[in-house]
Amino acid sequence: MSIEQNGAGNSARGGLGDSVYVQFGCGLCAPATWRNFDAGPAFWMQRNLPVLKPALLKRGFPDYPRNIEYGDVIKGLPVAPGSAAAVYCSHVLEHLALDEFRTTLRHVFTYLAPGGTFRFVLPDLEGLIRSYANSSDAEASSRFMRESYLGVDAQGRGTSRLLKLLFGRSAHLWMWDEKNMAYELADAGFTAIRRARIGDNPDPHFAEVEDAGRWENCLGMECRRPG
Numbered sequence: 001m002s003i004e005q006n007g008a009g010n011s012a013r014g015g016l017g018d019s020v021y022v023q024f025g026c027g028l029c030a031p032a033t034w035r036n037f038d039a040g041p042a043f044w045m046q047r048n049l050p051v052l053k054p055a056l057l058k059r060g061f062p063d064y065p066r067n068i069e070y071g072d073v074i075k076g077l078p079v080a081p082g083s084a085a086a087v088y089c090s091h092v093l094e095h096l097a098l099d100e101f102r103t104t105l106r107h108v109f110t111y112l113a114p115g116g117t118f119r120f121v122l123p124d125l126e127g128l129i130r131s132y133a134n135s136s137d138a139e140a141s142s143r144f145m146r147e148s149y150l151g152v153d154a155q156g157r158g159t160s161r162l163l164k165l166l167f168g169r170s171a172h173l174w175m176w177d178e179k180n181m182a183y184e185l186a187d188a189g190f191t192a193i194r195r196a197r198i199g200d201n202p203d204p205h206f207a208e209v210e211d212a213g214r215w216e217n218c219l220g221m222e223c224r225r226p227g
Contacts, residue, residue: 019085019113021205024073025092030065031208034088035079037071038064074100079111086117086205090214094122094149094172101174105188115227118185119196119206123148124219126177148172178219185223196220 021034030036043064071077073089074096087108093101108118125148132144145151149172182193198215199207201222 019116020079020083022077022079022084022087022111023089023209024071024077024087025089025095026068026209027090028064029090029209029211030068031205032067033205033208036065036068037073037077038068039070039072043068043070073104073107076107077111081110082113084111084113084116086119086203087111088118088206088209089120090209090211091122091218093120094175095170097173102184102188105184105190109189109225112225114225116225117201117203117222118190118224119201119220119222121196121198121210121215121218121220122176123172124177124217125175127217127219128175148175150175176219178221181219181221185221189226190223191226193221193223196222 022037023029023031023034024037024039026034026036026038027040046064047070069078073092093104096104112118128144128148132140135143137143142151146153149170152171178195185193197220198210198212
């Protein structure tokens with residue numbers, strides 16, 4: 001049962017006094033009913049060096065919605081402790097080193113109100129390994145390296161390579177399966193840990209941030225801060 005169902009969350013900014021819905025690593029997905037944070041280099045440059053924005057757009061970088069806030073979850077988001085009804089992220093945690101991941105879990109736990117939900121999706125290491133191990137394709141290992149983002153086809157050149165080295169987090173730094181993730185979540189203090197499927201939480205706010213394409217063949221998880 002979600003915070004909303006318990007009667008504690010009546011709006012994105014209400015419930016439990018003044019609870020919020022927080023999404024980090026949001027990219028271009030920025031529903032108005034959520035506080036949306038991103039720390040990508042292109043987003044940072046658009047917001048802090050607006051003179052560069054036309055050049056960035058011309059080079060194919062997206063035009064980020066105006067309601068996105070800059071926020072690095074590893075350093076800590078400007079979210080009051082115990083204020084969030086829910087926290088969500090999609091394909092973010094695998095881009096963190098293990099120590100950064102554990103720091104992020106501690107931060108998320110702090111942001112959540114008692115009974116609040118942390119829900120996320122990321123690549124499924126077990127599924128990728130199973131696909132590789134069961135394949136007789138001569139290029140199965142190359143496909144595994146590409147699909148897991150553990151391999152690099154090319155380093156790139158010039159400015160784009162420099163930006164990736166300085167700011168980028170496109171590589172996957174730590175991959176997860178359900179068992180290992182459940183262990184880490186429990187160690188961080190979360191309870192009600194389960195594998196999640198897209199749309200299986202009745203809180204309608206999650207439908208605003210969940211994208212079917214990002215859940216396909218991936219590992220979704222849900223847990224709560226104890227109430």
